[in-house]
Amino acid sequence: MRRSTGFFPTQKEAPREAQIISHQLMLRAGLVDQHCSGIYTWLPLGVRVLKNIETIVRQEQDKIGAQEILMPTIQSADLWKESGRFDAYGDEMLRIQDRHGRDLLYTPTAEEVVADIARKHLKSYRDLPALVYQIHWKFRDEIRPRFGVMRGREFLMKDGYSIDRDEASARASYKKMMTAYVRTFRRLGLTAVPARADTGPIGGDLSHEFLIVAQTGESELFYEERLEGLMANNEDGKDDVDVDDILNIYAATDEIHDPKTCPIPAEKLKVARGIEVGHIFYFGTKYSEALNVNLAGQDNKNIIPHMGSYGIGVSRIVAAIIEASHDDRGIIWPESVAPYKIGLINIRVKDKACSKVCDELYNDFQNAGIDVIYDDRDERPGTKFADMDLMGIPYQISIGPRSLEKGTVEFKNRKTGATEELTLAEVTTRIKKRFVT
Numbered sequence: 169m170r171r172s173t174g175f176f177p178t179q180k181e182a183p184r185e186a187q188i189i190s191h192q193l194m195l196r197a198g199l200v201d202q203h204c205s206g207i208y209t210w211l212p213l214g215v216r217v218l219k220n221i222e223t224i225v226r227q228e229q230d231k232i233g234a235q236e237i238l239m240p241t242i243q244s245a246d247l248w249k250e251s252g253r254f255d256a257y258g259d260e261m262l263r264i265q266d267r268h269g270r271d272l273l274y275t276p277t278a279e280e281v282v283a284d285i286a287r288k289h290l291k292s293y294r295d296l297p298a299l300v301y302q303i304h305w306k307f308r309d310e311i312r313p314r315f316g317v318m319r320g321r322e323f324l325m326k327d328g329y330s331i332d333r334d335e336a337s338a339r340a341s342y343k344k345m346m347t348a349y350v351r352t353f354r355r356l357g358l359t360a361v362p363a364r365a366d367t368g369p370i371g372g373d374l375s376h377e378f379l380i381v382a383q384t385g386e387s388e389l390f391y392e393e394r395l396e397g398l399m400a401n402n403e404d405g406k407d408d409v410d411v412d413d414i415l416n417i418y419a420a421t422d423e424i425h426d427p428k429t430c431p432i433p434a435e436k437l438k439v440a441r442g443i444e445v446g447h448i449f450y451f452g453t454k455y456s457e458a459l460n461v462n463l464a465g466q467d468n469k470n471i472i473p474h475m476g477s478y479g480i481g482v483s484r485i486v487a488a489i490i491e492a493s494h495d496d497r498g499i500i501w502p503e504s505v506a507p508y509k510i511g512l513i514n515i516r517v518k519d520k521a522c523s524k525v526c527d528e529l530y531n532d533f534q535n536a537g538i539d540v541i542y543d544d545r546d547e548r549p550g551t552k553f554a555d556m557d558l559m560g561i562p563y564q565i566s567i568g569p570r571s572l573e574k575g576t577v578e579f580k581n582r583k584t585g586a587t588e589e590l591t592l593a594e595v596t597t598r599i600k601k602r603f604v605t
């Protein structure tokens with residue numbers, strides 16, 4: 169994309185109401201525009217990041233055999249009245265009436281709809297296990313929307329649901345999903361700690377929140393430090409995950425952590441603040457019972473399936489990545505989610521020879537299918553460098569008349585800040601080797 173013709177509204181200063189760094193940088197880099205409290209328009213650069221995250225989430229869901237569906241965002245209240253949640257959900261649920269006075273709502277989650285699909289379309293225990301997910305918008309009328317998309321009212325969520333014949337099978341689905349989560353967060357360049365979380369009235373040990381350790385996190389967690397190593401991205405890209413190993417290491421949210429009963433001595437525990445980016449939950453027959461999901465069991469006895477639900481805060485993750493990866497110049501995107509992999513800077517647009525080389529390189533990358541943003545504006549070089557860093561572009565190539573005289577270009581790594589003088593041929597080969605598959 170050419171900067172001169174594209175829509176990339178960057179800003180030098182962040183509005184004063186943006187309190188945390190991710191919110192400031194998302195506004196400054198032109199990722200989002202606030203529409204009203206807790207509701208945002210995603211601008212071109214932001215959409216590209218969101219899509220990249222979605223793709224990783226989707227691939228890892230598909231890999232464990234989950235199937236993608238799309239449920240309505242506006243739902244009939246009838247199912248929610250059956251489950252009792254139309255009233256119980258409280259003020260976070262946005263209730264609407266249509267022209268006939270029928271109650272509708274904007275979906276804050278979708279257990280009821282999944283249970284309804286199950287009772288209509290699944291006949292017997294042989295149809296189980298079933299694992300479905302969607303990546304779709306949710307609305308929760310949060311009492312205090314804040315920190316930009318971190319706690320919005322409208323937000324993008326991956327919500328997955330498992331349906332199993334019994335608890336043992338549900339436990340297996342839960343672990344499968346946990347495996348997918350570990351792989352997903354690794355690929356997103358995040359170290360997410362799976363902390364045991366409150367299961368509410370259902371009890372049991374099957375609820376985990378995935379938390380990114382960050383000062384600005386709204387949750388508190390206690391965990392053994394060695395868990396971080398297991399969860400982190402390993403350099404060689406291996407996707408081995410031993411869920412039982414992970415489950416054996418202590419980590420808990422403050423809601424359930426009790427120093428009196430904790431098996432790990434306090435001095436061996438890390439206490440930190442965390443951003444909740446995912447939540448997995450086994451809730452037994454709560455919704456299948458409420459909605460009368462009955463399937464034929466083995467010996468002609470009916471069974472009520474066991475369910476679980478599995479959320480990932482896709483739009484919140486954009487902010488969480490920035491909280492975890494930035495410097496005083498701006499965002500530092502992990503390659504996997506970067507809106508463009510390559511930033512090409514034409515230092516002197518008015519210099520014909522320089523523009524010719526830049527245009528050719530740009531076309532070459534475009535034809536090779538490489539995501540490149542080309543700053544071909546007639547602006548000061550300093551402005552262009554600052555914008556590329558603000559937008560977090562991982563690899564930046566700068567070309568000006570002076571370097572061309574020497575037959576070289578400057579190649580910069582955003583993350584390390586290291587720069588190299590390379591010939592055009594060297595830079596082209598290196599980038600194609602890395603990004604053409």
Ligand code: ATP
Nearest residue numbers: 317318319320323325444445446447479480481484
């Ligand atoms: P929180 O405690 O942060 O309100 P939650 O427990 O209500 O989260 P879930 O119902 O488990 O969240 O939803 C799944 C995921 O959706 C969360 O882990 C989080 O990443 C994301 N999420 C929840 N609420 C919001 C919100 N208001 N804005 C952005 N993302 C959200």
Ligand code: MG
Nearest residue numbers: 260308310319
């Ligand atoms: Mg909430």
